[in-house]
Amino acid sequence: xxxxxxxxxxxxxxxxxxxxxxxxxxxxxxxxxxxxxxxxxxxxxxxxxxxxxxxxxxxxxxxxxxxxxxxxxxxxxxxxxxxxxxxxxxxxxxxxxxxxxxxxxxxxxxxxxxxxxxxxxxxxxxxxxxxxxxxxxxxxxxxxxxxxxxxxxxxxxxxxxxxxxxxxxxxxxxxxxxxxxxxxxxxxxxxxxxxxxxxxxxxxxxxxxxxxxxxxxxxxxxxxxxxxxxxxxxxxxxxxxxxxxxxxxxxxxxxxxxxxxxxxxxxxxxxxxxxxxxxxxxxxxxxxxxxxxxxxxxxxxxxxxxxxxxxxxxxxxxxxxxxxxxxxxxxxxxxxxxxxxxxxxxxxxxxxxxxxxxxxxxxxxxxxxxxxxxxxxxxxxxxxxxxxxxxxxxxxxxxxxxxxxxxxxxxxxxxxxxxxxxxxxxxxxxxxxxxxxxxxxxxxxxxxxxxxxxxxxxxxxxxxxxxxxxxxxxxxxxxxxxxxxxxxxxxxxxxxxxxxxxxxxxxxxxxxxxxxxxxxxxxxxxxxxxxxxxxxxxxxxxxxxxxxxxxxxxxxxxxxxxxxxxxxxxxxxxxxxxxxxxxxxxxxxxxxxxxxxxxxxxxxxxxxxxxxxxxxxxxxxxxxxxxxxxxxxxxxxxxxxxxxxxxxxxxxxxxxxxxxxxxxxxxxxxxxxxxxxxxxxxxxxxxxxxxxxxxxxxxxxxxxxxxxxxxxxxxx
Numbered sequence: 001x002x003x004x005x006x007x008x009x010x011x012x013x014x015x016x017x018x019x020x021x022x023x024x025x026x027x028x029x030x031x032x033x034x035x036x037x038x039x040x041x042x043x044x045x046x047x048x049x050x051x052x053x054x055x056x057x058x059x060x061x062x063x064x065x066x067x068x069x070x071x072x073x074x075x076x077x078x079x080x081x082x083x084x085x086x087x088x089x090x091x092x093x094x095x096x097x098x099x100x101x102x103x104x105x106x107x108x109x110x111x112x113x114x115x116x117x118x119x120x121x122x123x124x125x126x127x128x129x130x131x132x133x134x135x136x137x138x139x140x141x142x143x144x145x146x147x148x149x150x151x152x153x154x155x156x157x158x159x160x161x162x163x164x165x166x167x168x169x170x171x172x173x174x175x176x177x178x179x180x181x182x183x184x185x186x187x188x189x190x191x192x193x194x195x196x197x198x199x200x201x202x203x204x205x206x207x208x209x210x211x212x213x214x215x216x217x218x219x220x221x222x223x224x225x226x227x228x229x230x231x232x233x234x235x236x237x238x239x240x241x242x243x244x245x246x247x248x249x250x251x252x253x254x255x256x257x258x259x260x261x262x263x264x265x266x267x268x269x270x271x272x273x274x275x276x277x278x279x280x281x282x283x284x285x286x287x288x289x290x291x292x293x294x295x296x297x298x299x300x301x302x303x304x305x306x307x308x309x310x311x312x313x314x315x316x317x318x319x320x321x322x323x324x325x326x327x328x329x330x331x332x333x334x335x336x337x338x339x340x341x342x343x344x345x346x347x348x349x350x351x352x353x354x355x356x357x358x359x360x361x362x363x364x365x366x367x368x369x370x371x372x373x374x375x376x377x378x379x380x381x382x383x384x385x386x387x388x389x390x391x392x393x394x395x396x397x398x399x400x401x402x403x404x405x406x407x408x409x410x411x412x413x414x415x416x417x418x419x420x421x422x423x424x425x426x427x428x429x430x431x432x433x434x435x436x437x438x439x440x441x442x443x444x445x446x447x448x449x450x451x452x453x454x455x456x457x458x459x460x461x462x463x464x465x466x467x468x469x470x471x472x473x474x475x476x477x478x479x480x481x482x483x484x485x486x487x488x489x490x491x492x493x494x495x496x497x498x499x500x501x502x503x504x505x506x507x508x509x510x511x512x513x514x515x516x517x518x519x520x521x522x523x524x525x526x527x528x529x530x531x532x533x534x535x536x537x538x539x540x541x542x543x544x545x546x547x548x549x550x551x552x553x554x555x556x557x558x559x560x561x562x563x564x565x566x567x568x569x570x571x572x573x574x575x576x577x578x579x580x581x582x583x584x585x586x587x588x589x590x591x592x593x594x595x596x597x598x599x600x601x602x603x604x605x606x607x608x609x610x611x612x613x614x615x616x617x618x619x620x621x622x623x624x625x626x627x628x629x630x631x632x633x634x635x636x637x638x639x640x641x642x643x644x645x646x647x648x649x650x651x652x653x654x655x656x657x658x659x660x661x662x663x664x665x666x667x668x669x670x671x672x673x674x675x676x677x678x679x680x681x682x683x684x685x686x687x688x689x690x691x692x693x694x695x696x697x698x699x700x701x702x703x704x705x706x707x708x709x710x711x712x713x714x715x716x
Contacts, residue, residue, distance in 0.1 A: 039114030039164030063695035123153035190689035194643035200664020207689025210395035220671035255386025346375025350383035412490035423465035475533035506530030535561035542568030559599035591696035603630030608683030
């Protein structure tokens with residue numbers, strides 16, 4: 001019996017030892033599998049970081065990255081990446097390019113940690129099966145045309161493959177991952193401004209905003225100033241919004257001007273916070289109080305009757321603003337009610353500021369910036385809603401010198417004088433819609449309709465005329481009424497605007513007398529008592545453009561001399577044009593207005609309810625500064641090139657905060673010295689960033705090599 005038990009116990013001990021050893025081996029294998037996979041993922045993140053560091057120095061003036069320029073741009077990126085990674089201490093082997101493929105590693109993650117190697121290979125890949133199931137899925141299947149052996153991925157795509165191993169001595173475990181990156185050139189902002197940004201009531205932004213303004217010590221020196229769409233509608237609602245702003249000041253943790261019900265810190269001390277989340281989206285914001293105030297039957301919807309739009313133009317425009325914002329194909333668009341389908345937010349996107357928070361609090365904000373930044377900021381792109389002291393590269397400061405408009409000037413070869421005379425020859429005294437005779441003039445305030453004009457111009461009038469690929473000569477300073485422009489409308493001006501007096505020499509009073517008699521400016525070595533003949537200050541009223549408006553590039557900003565003013569019903573009819581080729585349409589859609597360092601006024605100072613005062617633009621809208629008021633829709637990106645600096649002309653004294661990128665209406669006391677709040681309504685302005693529209697050619701800017709996360713794949 002003793003021998004039998006001994007055999008049994010020995011067998012059990014042996015079995016337990018074998019099982020334990022197997023478990024240890026399995027656990028070790030699992031551990032090394034996880035370490036190897038983690039090493040590969042670390043390697044991929046490392047490469048994303050290093051590529052993002054390199055791409056800002058790889059620049060091009062091409063707006064569209066395609067098969068013609070992508071190979072050279074990738075080669076420049078690849079070589080810069082290789083050079084940046086040479087001789088780094090974690091390299092177990094130096095990076096090298098073999099047959100156009102960048103090979104990295106092995107790279108050590110740490111002592112006794114896994115190591116990884118990586119290859120970066122531009123498509124199309126040799127021996128790759130582009131008909132395989134790997135490509136029968138988005139995003140590959142959504143490309144036009146879909147990826148296949150006949151239509152492989154092109155040179156704008158780069159395959160990054162990372163292999164990591166753990167273990168040694170022939171006992172290694174290896175894991176690999178891969179992802180495709182796309183080479184592109186984008187300015188991923190709805191508004192990117194070198195001046196401060198002012199966003200008034202009834203203005204909604206869909207896309208990120210960047211401001212490089214930093215003189216926050218000045219009066220009104222807010223890098224971004226924003227007014228709630230719901231303030232001023234009702235006294236009781238105002239009181240509720242004021243109390244809410246106090247809670248935001250004390251509780252908001254991330255700067256989105258909302259209180260997150262899922263964050264205990266953001267609802268600390270609020271009794272039953274769920275009661276304030278009227279729309280049930282998990283956040284408390286100004287829209288909740290607006291909805292609660294007007295939703296008489298508490299059904300979560302606002303009708304025009306509940307908002308009393310028939311008797312109040314302000315609420316009627318607000319109703320239109322929210323109900324018609326965004327993609328016209330979205331659920332709830334223009335359906336006659338305001339509800340959760342409209343997904344209201346003042347800004348859909350993140351805000352990045354070069355200014356520091358403390359400087360703003362100590363300066364213009366007077367201790368509480370939220371009084372000047374009202375309205376929800378809903379960042380759905382993984383970015384922080386509000387970032388202060390952001391990196392210089394994250395809000396690129398495009399200067400006027402970064403723009404080359406010479407190719408557009410070459411296209412605008414039509415002679416303006418000849419075309420104007422040919423139009424005038426068609427004058428018919430019995431037909432008021434025919435081209436009118438030349439020689440009529442109009443004395444106008446600049447800005448037109450402003451309550452605080454700073455100059456006057458004697459404008460020649462061109463009415464009911466058609467111009468094709470024309471250059472409007474410098475010094476024209478005309479008024480164009482109901483004219484049609486086909487192709488490129490090029491605004492000529494002198495580039496030499498650096499003299500301190502350039503913006504002021506020749507300034508008139510309303511009676512035509514000189515405002516600064518004796519003042520002169522040196523321009524191209526000439527002493528001029530009037531700089532109006534060497535610049536261009538134009539107004540387009542109810543004109544139609546089948547193409548793009550493009551200007552020369554003045555060296556400095558001069559708002560009184562180089563200005564474009566669009567009033568009335570301004571239309572860009574590019575896709576509808578029968579005068580343009582498909583290639584021309586594609587080119588002009590990239591930028592309908594390209595006027596670096598020009599002051600641009602859009603809309604009306606006095607009548608934002610006028611149905612005849614509307615404007616719609618697409619693509620990159622490039623200006624020195626922009627003032628947009630009334631009823632305006634912009635799909636693309638607003639880029640402002642002027643960086644106002646105190647005591648540097650045309651900024652006189654400590655007044656840089658008076659030069660703004662302004663959307664909507666503000667009183668002059670807020671720093672918008674050209675305007676006041678209108679008596680009747682505040683208009684409707686939509687700005688929507690569109691990542692699909694390519695940039696126009698001529699903007700010197702960095703490329704990007706972006707990981708397309710939907711292409712992530714383990715193995716291969």
